[in-house]
Amino acid sequence: MSRLNERFTKLYKIGLVITFAYFLLVLFYDIHNLGTDRKRYLSEHYISQGVQETGATNLVASVLYDYRAFDTLGEATMILTAATVLAFLVPITKATMFGTPFKSIVNQTVKLIIPYIAVLGAYLILFGHISPGGGFVGGVVLSIIAILLTLTYSVEFSEYIFKPDQKKFIEDIGAIGFVLLGLLGIFTGSNFLSNGQANFGTGNAGEVFSAGLMPFINLMIGLKVSAGLAIIFNSLIKEK
Amino acid sequence: MIDIIFHLLFLFLIITAFFMVFTKDLSNSVITLPLFGAILVIIFVILQAPGVALAAAIMTAGLTTAFFVITINKTEYGRNE
Amino acid sequence: MEIAYVAVIILFCLGMYTIITKKNLIKIVIGITIVESSLILLLMLVGYKPGGTAPILDKRYEIVVDPITQALALTTIVIGGSVTAVMLAMVIKLHKRYRTLNIDEIRKLRG
Numbered sequence: 001m002s003r004l005n006e007r008f009t010k011l012y013k014i015g016l017v018i019t020f021a022y023f024l025l026v027l028f029y030d031i032h033n034l035g036t037d038r039k040r041y042l043s044e045h046y047i048s049q050g051v052q053e054t055g056a057t058n059l060v061a062s063v064l065y066d067y068r069a070f071d072t073l074g075e076a077t078m079i080l081t082a083a084t085v086l087a088f089l090v091p092i093t094k095a096t097m098f099g100t101p102f103k104s105i106v107n108q109t110v111k112l113i114i115p116y117i118a119v120l121g122a123y124l125i126l127f128g129h130i131s132p133g134g135g136f137v138g139g140v141v142l143s144i145i146a147i148l149l150t151l152t153y154s155v156e157f158s159e160y161i162f163k164p165d166q167k168k169f170i171e172d173i174g175a176i177g178f179v180l181l182g183l184l185g186i187f188t189g190s191n192f193l194s195n196g197q198a199n200f201g202t203g204n205a206g207e208v209f210s211a212g213l214m215p216f217i218n219l220m221i222g223l224k225v226s227a228g229l230a231i232i233f234n235s236l237i238k239e240k
Numbered sequence: 241m242i243d244i245i246f247h248l249l250f251l252f253l254i255i256t257a258f259f260m261v262f263t264k265d266l267s268n269s270v271i272t273l274p275l276f277g278a279i280l281v282i283i284f285v286i287l288q289a290p291g292v293a294l295a296a297a298i299m300t301a302g303l304t305t306a307f308f309v310i311t312i313n314k315t316e317y318g319r320n321e
Numbered sequence: 322m323e324i325a326y327v328a329v330i331i332l333f334c335l336g337m338y339t340i341i342t343k344k345n346l347i348k349i350v351i352g353i354t355i356v357e358s359s360l361i362l363l364l365m366l367v368g369y370k371p372g373g374t375a376p377i378l379d380k381r382y383e384i385v386v387d388p389i390t391q392a393l394a395l396t397t398i399v400i401g402g403s404v405t406a407v408m409l410a411m412v413i414k415l416h417k418r419y420r421t422l423n424i425d426e427i428r429k430l431r432g
Binding site for chain 2: 324325328331332335338339343345347348350351352354355358361362365366368369373374375377386391394395398399401402405406409412413416422
């Protein structure tokens with residue numbers, strides 16, 4: 001009897017998912033029909049005016065760090081919250097990875113490859129407003145340095161090179177610097193986190209120091225994301 | 241030509257997703273995750289989104305997989321003792 | 322292009338099926354990852370225009386892909402990564418407390 005009941009429950013769940021799929025099919029059919037002849041005024045304004053207004057060649061960066069920079073502040077707060085939750089969950093006892101230690105080939109390769117990763121991360125952060133990339137991607141690449149050290153050597157060595165207090169300090173610098181750069185817009189008589197409207201000098205589009213505050217905001221977000229993800233990963237490792 | 245590649249990539253994406261869900265061994269399922277992410281990255285590049293492709297390559301195919309492997313490592317150890 | 326929307330629906334429903342029926346906690350987290358990927362794919366498909374170029378304008382182009390959906394997708398990816406990390410930490414905590422990953426047994430232990 002219970003086996004029949006179990007089978008019935010499974011059939012019921014499959015039917016539920018198929019009904020949901022049919023509902024989504026009808027919905028997407030309408031969305032697809034709407035999309036062909038609808039005009040998107042906001043994105044057309046960004047495409048036609050965005051480069052002149054913000055000075056950034058990469059329109060995604062100009063949406064993220066200029067027009068909708070307030071959403072980016074919320075996104076950065078999300079990473080801070082995740083790092084805080086994980087640092088709260090972690091016990092005081094230290095546990096290492098379980099498994100055999102690596103041979104010296106892996107260790108030497110990691111030592112050799114770390115400077116190139118640092119250069120790639122710095123490039124992605126500093127050129128975020130003219131090419132694909134930006135603060136988030138560059139920050140993740142920089143955090144991979146600490147993750148590689150943790151995986152190949154040990155948690156102790158990684159925390160000896162990058163101390164936990166230093167990482168928390170760097171993350172705080174990123175968060176506070178982002179808010180202070182936003183307040184700079186209020187002091188010049190414009191809105192919070194405004195960049196192009198506040199006339200910080202957009203410069204020539206396509207150069208490194210153009211687009212007003214955007215390289216500095218990118219730098220702050222990069223510092224914050226790299227330190228936050230390194231803290232998250234080390235907490236996940238130390239959790240026994 | 242690009243249409244055929246595009247449709248084939250969607251086919252591979254669905255096959256890897258089904259394999260990820262219905263395989264018995266948990267390690268197989270986690271190791272298929274970066275493959276899923278890599279196919280997704282190629283689809284993003286064809287859809288003209290290089291920034292999103294870069295972020296997905298690093299996040300979905302790289303870091304999330306490392307998180308999953310760590311979790312498997314931690315939980316398999318408890319099962320043996 | 323229509324077949325891409327069908328693929329998004331299949332991926333979304335596969336993730337939902339995983340979350341509802343599977344018993345292993347790590348499988349459930351994988352299902353959440355699949356749902357998230359399908360939503361990012363949907364955002365990309367809504368923003369795509371046939372024959373458009375990527376939104377990096379070093380000179381004037383005729384047709385440019387919608388930049389707003391790409392910014393939203395970037396936000397989704399980064400938030401999804403950190404949320405996955407928190408979920409996996411919770412999984413490790415649950416395994417440390419109950420010595421199992423099966424949600425049925427965890428429910429039984431709760432009483």
